[in-house]
Amino acid sequence: MIEAAQFVEAARARGFDWYAGVPCSYLTPFINYVLQDPSLHYVSAANEGDAVALIAGVTLGAQGGRRGITMMQNSGLGNAVSPLTSLTWTFRLPQLLIVTWRGQPGVADEPQHALMGPVTPAMLDTMEIPWETFPTDAAEVGPALDRAVAHMDATGRPYALVMQKGSVAPYELKQQERPAPRPRCTPVSPAPGASQDGLPTRREALQRVIAHTPPGKNVVLASTGFCGRELYALDDRANQLYMVGSMGCLTPFALGLALVRPDLNVVAVDGDGAALMRMGVFATLGAYGPSNLTHVLLDNGAHDSTGGQATVSPNVSFAGVAAACGYASAVEGDQLGTLDQVLSAAVQEPAAGPRFMALSIRAGTPDGLPRPTITPVDVKTRLARHIGADQGADQGEK
Missing domain, CATH: 3.40.50.970 (Thiamin diphosphate (ThDP)-binding fold, Pyr/PP domains)
Incomplete structure (x- = not known):
């Protein structure tokens, strides 16, 4: 088991400062840690495909070696298939994926994960996304990130770390920073003027x-x-x-x-x-x-x-x-x-x-x-x- 800081700070040193995703209980320490740091950016996406597309946009415009990470539960891989196969792959817009492994064979979990757990590796393989299990020892974090960066830079395509249960120690959310509510504008909808x-x-x-x-x-x-x-x-x-x-x-x-x-x-x-x-x-x-x-x-x-x-x-x-x-x-x-x-x-x-x-x-x-x-x-x-x-x-x- 590692601390959230050990991974996030090692990732930051390699340019990763943009995060988007949909929460999973396995990801809670990461999301909480990122939310506490104003120099890191986290966007809470409506679904996993939106998160992938958003980080692809970050990748398109990034300067100075900045990079992005998309986080999701493996049950959300289905929502992300379209942008992973026809946006990031097609345009060569690399990103690091952190995908939790709910329903991992041999690990007790909820019934809704019974099928998705066993097929998660095959889904990543089918989409030609190289993957490895998420590091659970501090000494393994840097080498895992280096392998991810090397693949991303060489191919222009995503790399995935598949997170098993208990990989990261808990990290308490000390202060919740929600997007500030914006004033509601009044929609302007004139009557149709043309056939x-x-x-x-x-x-x-x-x-x-x-x-x-x-x-x-x-x-x-x-x-x-x-x-x-x-x-x-x-x-x-x-x-x-x-x-x-x-x-x-x-x-x-x-x-x-x-x-x-x-x-x-x-x-x-x-x-x-x-x-x-x-x-x-x-x-x-x-x-x-x-x-x-x-x-x-x-x-x-x-x-x-x-x-x-x-x-x-x-x-x-x-x-x-x-x-x-x-x-x-x-x-x-x-x-x-x-x-x-x-x-x-x-x-x-x-x-x-x-x-x-x-x-x-x-x-x-x-x-x-x-x-x-x-x-x-x-x-x-x-x-x-x-x-x-x-x-x-x-x-x-x-």
Whole structure:
């Protein structure tokens, strides 16, 4: 058994100062220790996949050798499969995973862990995530972290430490630092002003985003599907990234980038289907989101890239959700001029937190829409180089 300080301080010496996760009783000493130290950063995520995506965003923007750790119970690995297989793996965004081993064979545990315990190693192996058991002797901590860092630096992919019961001594939470409650904004929801045929197109909305985000300190992250493809077709700029897969993970990813890089203006261009998939992140953004993050949701009421199947977005006031979750401002409507106002305010007016705009757009997309020819790794490396991040170093196949 080790003390929480022995691991956390050894990790800090190797650049790990960002943590995100979902609690497990095995992780309690770590989380409590990190929460007591104002020089360390911990984000309480709504689910394990959001935590993985958030730390991936931290990795994208990190400078000076800073690194991130995602902590979760093994029962949450299922929630994290999508970002682990199509975000961190695909874009080569490494992070250290601490996964508790509930239901470990031979160790008595609750019935809900009876299946997950035995299959945990196989799940990590299947996702090509090297792992070892979490160190239980102080002398083993440094070498374990060095192996993790060596793998992360060589491959650009995650490494996992699987924590058995009783690995870390208890650490009492001395002072609970909760995110400060933010004033509730009033959602602005004007009456619809246009029929479906009169709504702006995704292309028109993205043209406005491009116009308001010249390269420099502006970064645009586009959701998976036609959103990223249309942005690429309009103008493939160095300050843009096009998500592939990891549906619903754009906003926690953007949050991680905005938190680690307050010098950037981060614009996350989301879709209604993706937002509905992981709506818990609205609360996380409302609690932790900084003023340099703008969340734009293009709502066409459909999954366009898979054949136009309807979503349930007509029944949702996304601005109402954002306002209830603590965003600094929340607007929805169908006017491009309103989008202009929100994007202009992001760089001209201070705010107490992130801004939100849901823009109703027309379903459909131009014929012959190209797919990006630049690889996800090259998109990531180009953007990281543009913002002066550590990930800007070339990372070819290794």
